[in-house]
Each structure stands twice: as structure tokens, then as C-alpha cells.
Amino acid sequence: MDDVTDLTGDGGVIKKIVARAKVGALAPSEDLPMVDVHYEGTLAETGEVFDTTHEDNSVFSFELGKGTVIQAWDIALKTMKVGEVAKITCKPEYAYGAAGSPPDIPPNATLIFEVELLSCRPRKGSSLGSASAERARLEELKKQREIAASVKEEEKKKREEAKAAAAARIQAKLEAKKGQGKGKGKGK
Numbered sequence: 189m190d191d192v193t194d195l196t197g198d199g200g201v202i203k204k205i206v207a208r209a210k211v212g213a214l215a216p217s218e219d220l221p222m223v224d225v226h227y228e229g230t231l232a233e234t235g236e237v238f239d240t241t242h243e244d245n246s247v248f249s250f251e252l253g254k255g256t257v258i259q260a261w262d263i264a265l266k267t268m269k270v271g272e273v274a275k276i277t278c279k280p281e282y283a284y285g286a287a288g289s290p291p292d293i294p295p296n297a298t299l300i301f302e303v304e305l306l307s308c309r310p311r312k313g314s315s316l317g318s319a320s321a322e323r324a325r326l327e328e329l330k331k332q333r334e335i336a337a338s339v340k341e342e343e344k345k346k347r348e349e350a351k352a353a354a355a356a357r358i359q360a361k362l363e364a365k366k367g368q369g370k371g372k373g374k375g376k
Contacts, residue, residue, distance in 0.1 A: 202276070216268070222250075222309045227304070260301075
């Protein structure tokens with residue numbers, strides 16, 4: 189999929205769609221500024237992962253446009269829809285810049301985030317009931333992620349078992365051929 193967009197016009201925030209959202213999917217807006225994402229951040233220079241929600245299957249939630257995340261995220265997430273996965277390349281001036289970066293991110297680093305927009309919703313108190321409803325919603329999201337991870341792990345295990353079985357069959361055939369060759373030589 190070659191959907192690459194320069195969101196800032198200066199190459200500062202580049203978005204490449206990895207997986208499209210379903211038709212009619214919600215997008216963040218003034219009424220739905222709260223977003224939940226799953227992400228993995230890597231250093232562009234080395235490919236080293238410096239932050240991820242994949243390890244603990246957590247969900248990162250924040251309000252767009254409030255400056256609580258790096259500028260690149262505020263810019264890019266506004267262009268996404270629920271279910272979309274995008275790679276967001278952030279030049280330092282749209283990420284952490286020369287100062288104020290977390291200890292595991294070098295100064296003036298270009299960062300790449302693969303971000304999946306899980307949901308967008310109203311601000312707390314707007315129309316989403318109580319904190320317990322919010323917790324229940326986040327728990328449900330976590331369960332869905334765990335189920336998806338479990339399915340992926342099972343598929344991986346089946347592929348590995350199939351590879352092992354195929355390798356065993358090939359080895360058995362080779363052994364059988366080797367045995368046939370030795371038998372003919374001894375009979376002469």
C-alpha cells in the first residue's frame with residue numbers, strides 16, 4: 189500500500205497507511221477528541237524499539253490538540269480513522285527536538301511510530317457516563333487485543349509445527365534414499 193502523505197508540507201511528519209480503516213469508520217473530531225491507540229516507537233537511525241504498548245498489551249489514551257503528546261501525534265492522529273494503522277515518521281522538531289526527550293531517545297532523533305487508532309470518543313463527562321464505564325470499555329479493548337494476540341500466537345505455532353513436520357518428511361525421504369543406495373552397493 190503506497191499511501192504516503194507529508195502532513196506538514198516540510199517533511200516533518202510523514203504518514204504511510206499500513207492498514208486502512210473500514211468504510212464509515214469514525215475519525216477524531218471536536219466532539220470525539222479522546223483517542224485510544226496501540227503503538228510501537230522506533231529510532232529511525234537504528235530501528236531500535238524505544239517504546240511500545242505491544243509488550244503489555246496496553247492501550248494509550250489521550251486528548252488530541254492538548255499538547256500532552258508530541259506534536260507529530262496531534263497532527264497525524266487527526267487524519268486517521270478507527271481501525272487504521274499508520275507509520276508516522278517524525279522529524280525532531282515535531283518529536284522531542286534537542287531537549288526534553290526521554291532518556292532512551294537521543295537528542296535530535298527522527299522517530300517512527302506504527303500507530304493503530306483503536307477508538308475515538310467524547311471527553312469524560314460529555315456523554316460517556318461514569319469512570320467505571322470508562323474502565324469497562326478499556327478492559328474490553330484489552331480483552332480484544334489479548335484475543336487477537338492469542339490467535340496470532342496460535343497461527344504462528346501451527347505454521348512452526350507444519351514447517352517441522354515438512355522438514356521431518358524431507359529428512360525421512362533423504363534417509364530412505366541413503367538406505368537404498370547402500371543396499372544396492374552391498375549386493376554386488
